[in-house]
Amino acid sequence: MSHAISLETIARQSVALRILILLFLLAGCQQQTPVNHSEDFAADDQPKAIDRLMDAQAARGAAVDATLYADHFDGSQLNSLGTAKLDLMLKDGGSLPISVWMAVPEDDKMQMRRLAVAAYLKEKGVPLDQIRFAAGPNPDTGSPAAKGLKDLDKLESDSTDSGNSSSPSSADPSAMAGGGGAAAGGQSPSH
Numbered sequence: 001m002s003h004a005i006s007l008e009t010i011a012r013q014s015v016a017l018r019i020l021i022l023l024f025l026l027a028g029c030q031q032q033t034p035v036n037h038s039e040d041f042a043a044d045d046q047p048k049a050i051d052r053l054m055d056a057q058a059a060r061g062a063a064v065d066a067t068l069y070a071d072h073f074d075g076s077q078l079n080s081l082g083t084a085k086l087d088l089m090l091k092d093g094g095s096l097p098i099s100v101w102m103a104v105p106e107d108d109k110m111q112m113r114r115l116a117v118a119a120y121l122k123e124k125g126v127p128l129d130q131i132r133f134a135a136g137p138n139p140d141t142g143s144p145a146a147k148g149l150k151d152l153d154k155l156e157s158d159s160t161d162s163g164n165s166s167s168p169s170s171a172d173p174s175a176m177a178g179g180g181g182a183a184a185g186g187q188s189p190s191h
Helices: 002-028 049-065 082-089 110-123 146-164
Strands: 067-069 098-103 132-137
Touching: 049 082, 067 082, 082 110, 098 110, 110 132, 110 146
Parallel strands: 067 098, 098 132
Antiparallel strands: none
């Protein structure tokens, strides 16, 4: 009989334990605030961080270049490409005076183009005495090839010093396949 009491007690404890576990599970699964497990996407008309970054880079590039070409004009008047370039230059927030390089033919339209640029910038709040014009493309935006070519020789000499001696060197054209260099039984060029 004590054996039956013990099984009955175990059964009651088992039921009580199951009810207790069920209560803990139900209480633990309730959340106070709903959780969104998907990404939040901004509306298409909302500015995004990447858009602000690209706008800032475009503005900086336009301001550094600061050159208007014939493509920025329809005859002697600024076109939408020209006004967009000037807007980007102003958006960069650079200091005054503003320099505008005019890489356009120096013809009878040149003065009218300058006046169109000055009028547009004045309309945007730039005082006329703070606008500087220069002819040709901005010389500060390019770089001469001479330095790069000089460094190319250094790069080639570094690669032949540390490179594989069994492969032909690009510095010695006669060592190329079919070149008839000293390694191929021909004669080396004398310097």
